[in-house]
Amino acid sequence: MKTALITGASSGIGTAFAQELAMRQINLILVARSQDKLYQLAEQLQHQAPIKVEVIVQDLTEQQAAKQIYDIVEEKEISVDFLINNAGFGDYGEFAQRELPRQVEMIQLNIVALVELTHLFLLKMQQRGAGNIINVASIAGFLPLPYLSVYAATKAFVLSFSEALWAENQGTDINILALCPGPTDSNFFKVADFPEGFSYKDNDVLTSAKEVVKDALEALKKKKSNIVSGGLSNQFIVNSSRFLPRELLVNLIEKRFRD
Structure with missing residues (x-):
């Protein structure tokens, strides 16, 4: 049987990945x-x-955490066929007014740990000649987001990084996907400390984590480099920079996200 390693597995998209892969009889x-x-x-x-x-x-968020996970997996002699780098968080508010250690922790989790885990397990996959990696980015990775400035920047990194690795591994049996969900039914907004009245708390605009996971696994099967999950509105958002000047666009986003 194949094995999947899922970070951030205790809630949201991570739990949905675990449930779906368990149904497919993947350890x-x-x-x-x-x-x-x-x-x-x-x-x-x-x-x-x-x-x-x-x-x-x-x-x-701790130093050397990725290596500790890798060492545990190696000690147990488990081959990881699916690496799903899902762990991450955001932090809402004006950058200069937010706590700096929180921003650094976000970079450590959203970027550094993801890069370390990808490097460690991708090398093993290349040695075996097969494997799958899903890095959870966001539609935020396509645009700058005032009041989520560091979060959006980390997701832009994840998107660029994942697409580059996808290209490096084309022609092999290693599939690498950047998953870019829009607003999803999870605890993201609570953890990010969004204001109570923010409209994304209206469930009508939230995609289910289960739907995001199914979109991701279908895109992985098709060997795509990225997938924008969540419907046509998210497709419009990620492509809006093709039609609007970036300064105008970021000003519109600022008004949308202002508390």
């Missing part, structure tokens, strides 16, 4: 810092499907 390695949630999810999935589930409790 799982679940990574997050929420120990109770991980073990509860692992128990649930093992009751629902004939799979093995390993749990690694790890805070990926």
Whole structure:
């Protein structure tokens, strides 16, 4: 049986990936810092499907966290066929007014840990001649976002990085995908400290995490470099810079995201 390693597995898109892959009878390695949630999810999935589930409790904002995860996997002699770099968070507000350590933690998690895990496991995949990597970016990676400036910049990095690796590995059996969801039904807005009245809290505009995951796995199967999930409105957003001057566009976004 194949094995998938999922970071940020304790909620949202990460949990949805775990549930979908368990249904496809793929063994799982679940990574997050929420120990109770991980073990509860692992128990649930093992009751629902004939799979093995390993749990690694790890805070990926810590230095050397990625290497520690890799070493645990190596010690257990598990080959990772799917690496899903899902862990990440945002932080809403005017950059200069937000806490600097929080911004640095975001870069560590959204970029550094993702790059480290990708490097460690991609090399093993290349040695085996097969593998799959999904890096969770965002439609925020296509545009600058005032009040989410660092978050959007990290997702732009993930998008560019993933597409470059996709090109490097073309012609092989290694598939690399940048998953770019729009607003998704998850705890993102709560963790990012959005104001209570922000309209994305209206469930009518949120895509389900399950739908995002199915879009991702279908795009991976088709060997695409990226997938924008969440419908036509998100396609319009990511392509808007083709039709509007960037200064005008970022001013419009600023008004939309202003508290």
